[in-house]
Amino acid sequence: MQGRGPISLLLILILIIIVISNTMNIETRNFDKDAASWDENPARVKLAQDVAHAISNQIVLTPRMRVMDFGCGTGLLTLQMQPLVNAITAVDSSKGMLDMLRAKLAKLKLTNVSATLIDPDNYNTMAGCYDLVVSNMTLHHIREIKPLMAQFHKITASAGHLCITDLDLDEGQFHHDNTGVFHFGFSRPALRRTFAEAGFEDIQDTKAAEVVKPAKNGEMRRFIVFLMTGHKTK
Numbered sequence: 001m002q003g004r005g006p007i008s009l010l011l012i013l014i015l016i017i018i019v020i021s022n023t024m025n026i027e028t029r030n031f032d033k034d035a036a037s038w039d040e041n042p043a044r045v046k047l048a049q050d051v052a053h054a055i056s057n058q059i060v061l062t063p064r065m066r067v068m069d070f071g072c073g074t075g076l077l078t079l080q081m082q083p084l085v086n087a088i089t090a091v092d093s094s095k096g097m098l099d100m101l102r103a104k105l106a107k108l109k110l111t112n113v114s115a116t117l118i119d120p121d122n123y124n125t126m127a128g129c130y131d132l133v134v135s136n137m138t139l140h141h142i143r144e145i146k147p148l149m150a151q152f153h154k155i156t157a158s159a160g161h162l163c164i165t166d167l168d169l170d171e172g173q174f175h176h177d178n179t180g181v182f183h184f185g186f187s188r189p190a191l192r193r194t195f196a197e198a199g200f201e202d203i204q205d206t207k208a209a210e211v212v213k214p215a216k217n218g219e220m221r222r223f224i225v226f227l228m229t230g231h232k233t234k
């Protein structure tokens, strides 16, 4: 009977790992391979328009504002906001996504947007001072959101704002492949607490948009995208 204890423990550990990896993927998603066709999905284009509209309803956008778009992708939200502000630093960890954005910037001859590749494992490399930090549909791809929120607070100017748009809790039904999805949507009260812990104040949340599409289980479903805003007062 001796020696059975460690073996049982190992089996239990393996079982736990299998269960966890089946419910929530632990790999990151390779966005490079999706970049070329990203904008072909009209729902993504509409979502960026709705989100830009929701942000401008909540925050007064001015021609002096310096903005960061975190997880900008091909710049769907960046390009909606660019005419309304002074400059946008669009950052992403996918070179493929940024190449698509750079091609658009060249075509449109836009000089107030810069596309910057960032290291997803070291947010401290994210520098600058921004009146507004926005991020659309990226937070659910971030394994540990607390260090990122702290970094957002650090790079937000005094009197600046953070605007996050992402999914309400979706039970893993929004993405048909959950590779690189570390959060199956967010509980707004829990995310409010994370905003507050990072130092943001006057936290508000509202519905920004909805996406109606077949869920992972095949049924048509309405997914709600919220906008959460926080203010840095000091």
Ligand SMILES: C[S@@+](CC[C@H](N)C(=O)[O-])C[C@H]1O[C@@H](n2cnc3c(N)ncnc32)[C@H](O)[C@@H]1O
Pocket (backbone or CB within 6 Å): 031, 044, 048, 070, 071, 072, 073, 074, 075, 076, 077, 091, 092, 093, 094, 097, 118, 119, 120, 121, 135, 136, 137, 138, 141, 142
């Ligand atoms: C679902 S896409 C959203 C893109 C864009 N915001 C939009 O609305 O179309 C998520 C984006 O976040 C980027 N991303 C994922 N993890 C990241 C990380 N750790 N740091 C920076 N960007 C990340 C991906 O490369 C991808 O472009």
